[in-house]
Amino acid sequence: MDVNNESSGTDFILLGFSDRPQLERIISVVVVVSYLVTLVGNSTIILVSHLDAQLHTPMYFFLSNLSLLDLCYTTAIVPQMLVNMWGSKKSITYRGCVLQFFCALDLGATECLLLAVMAYDRYAAVCQPLHYTVIMHPQLCHQMVLVAWLTTLGGTIVVSTLTLMLPRCGHRKVDNFFCEMPALIKMACASSKVVETVVFSLGVIYLLVPLSLIFVSYGIITRAVMKIKSAGRWRKILNTCGSHLTVVTLFYGTAISMYMKPQNNSKSQDKFLTLFYTVITPSLNPLIYTLRNKDVKSAVKRLLFAKKF
Template sequence: MWLQVMEKENTSSLEGFILVGFSDRPHLELILFVVVLSFYLLTLLGNVTIILLSALDSRLHTPMYFFLANLSFLDMCFTTGSIPQMLYNLWSPDKTISYVGCAIQLYFVLALGGVECVLLAVMAYDRYAAVCKPLHYTVIMHPRLCGQLASVAWLSGFGNSLIMAPQTLMLPRCGHRRVDHFLCEMPALIGMACVDTVALEALAFALAIFIILAPLILILISYGYIARAVLRIKSAAGRRKAFNTCSSHLIVVSLFYGTIIYMYLQPANTYSQDQGKFLTLFYTIVTPSVNPLIYTLRNKDVKEAVKKVLGKGSIDV
């Protein structure tokens, strides 16, 4: 009897899932399709621009822009892993996603979200070295260390997902296929389970301490030292330059962590699906699209690199 139940559960699971998304608000779906598509195109354009500029302009061959190019590539992967499916479901009456498609989406959403948490901490350390140790900055942030720090960020995120994604997918759902979300995200899938999920939630929280809270603490410590160093700068111009160097990163950290902590550091029984949908929509489409603007609008080096590249292009033509 138990084997028959398990076989039935496995068969229903492999049929795939129905992403409810915003189908309960059909009047919003067309509007959201246009908004999401616009933000997605803006994300691709902005982040591709940063990656190309970082590669083409020798003045941007610095640790700061190396990590920024990593962040841009990460944002492109993150949005491409979720937005095309979202656009399809918003446009089409078909809201289904295959089991394999859901598993891949869950794995990469968890992995890339974890990578961004650690990468933002690495970028905070880079800003700490630039502001607090300016004379030793090039020695501290040498290319080998930059590569190692970036590797740690990517491996941490994908390692975390390698643990959590299978555990989430293996939860018994008693034939339930309707995911009250527009993508296969861990809190929504855990909420579908028909068994006690306390153990899995405890594991998720323990891993979140290392993937989310530990990087956040390192960011706060780094900016504590940065704030102390800035206050010691006597000239107003020097303080303004140091502030401009760090303010863009702080804005990105605030946008990202403000949503991610709400999503992943609360019990599943207190999780609001409607709030979860709109917050996920925010960090899935808004944050990756504004990151390039935040980093470039206040950055003279990037503006000069754009002029240089465009100038070369006009001469070549």
């Protein structure tokens, strides 16, 4: 414990992709572009959903919360990542590392729950269209979002505490570009089986259970859609549900690869998986929803050209 306390007062070294300088330059450009797209795209969705009265529906309320999550998530990671990539120092303070670790873990788990909530919203819209406004009333929507944001705090505190209490024996080098849980666990110089067991258990709760609910929701949706004869309604359902399913596939696929599999992936594979779901996926989400969604595109046009009419 003394060793752990001693190391807790020092900075960590984020190795990132420093072993491949040429690749690091290319990655830094990709990160900057992705981060700008994330900022602009998600901010646009939040503003449009708030300002346009036609988008004051549960679907866009949940989507704006997803956009806010992605903004917070990437902002907790990317600025420090770019500072380290462009500077000679690759360090981060202990407090900064703890904050980064906690925010990334908590917001990632919250997104899992929020995607499940969005799947339930799609189920209600497709399978209970006549009772949709009664089922998804504003009070329920706010409660579901509040539960998604707050439920993960307890598990995050437990995992963060257990991980940071692991003795590191003076090890300061984090073999990743931010303070992520798998990389911090690998720094431990003692058995981490207890932490890994807790992580796996919480992974079942925050990853597999919400994913199972999403599968159930879309199983019922698929059965209902097969009975629809209207081609126009088919296309509308496929557009809204297709966007959500695409985001679910991208997010859950990489998250399960990182947190539910045994920690035996190669270091490069771990880093690129982490890069994909921390930087690339949040930039793709607004593109997926706006490019496939006529309502959002129409709302943007109305807001941009409102003064001309």
